[in-house]
Amino acid sequence: MGVIKVSLVGAAALIVANFGAPASAENLKSVIHTLNAIVNPEDAWRLEDQARRYHRRDEERYWHGYAAGLQHQSRERGEPVPEYHGWDRYQRPIDPDEAYRLENQAQRFDRPDAQNYWRRYREGLGR
Numbered sequence: 001m002g003v004i005k006v007s008l009v010g011a012a013a014l015i016v017a018n019f020g021a022p023a024s025a026e027n028l029k030s031v032i033h034t035l036n037a038i039v040n041p042e043d044a045w046r047l048e049d050q051a052r053r054y055h056r057r058d059e060e061r062y063w064h065g066y067a068a069g070l071q072h073q074s075r076e077r078g079e080p081v082p083e084y085h086g087w088d089r090y091q092r093p094i095d096p097d098e099a100y101r102l103e104n105q106a107q108r109f110d111r112p113d114a115q116n117y118w119r120r121y122r123e124g125l126g127r
Contacts, residue, residue: 041067
């Protein structure tokens with residue numbers, strides 16, 4: 001529970017730092033939903049890569065640190081920890097359902113280029 005609170009405070013600070021003004025309740029709900037859904041380092045690495053592609057350095061550093069914290073927690077619990085291998089570090093490829101989720105996320109965040117990318121990605125997979 002402490003990780004969620006720290007994550008929420010970090011996300012709120014990141015939003016305020018990026019926009020300079022308080023974020024709308026809808027944007028904050030979206031950020032909270034995203035943070036609650038991220039429970040493994042691979043998801044955080046994926047978001048780190050996405051931030052790198054869009055040249056959002058603050059977000060990139062945030063997700064890198066978030067993944068490191070998740071890895072540390074896993075080690076403390078004695079669970080297996082995935083290795084950080086660079087761009088091909090994911091244990092599973094992005095399937096059509098994940099691409100659809102990323103397309104919807106891009107739409108919510110008003111990122112038409114990313115939305116088109118994930119739509120074309122899904123089409124390339126045959127769905």
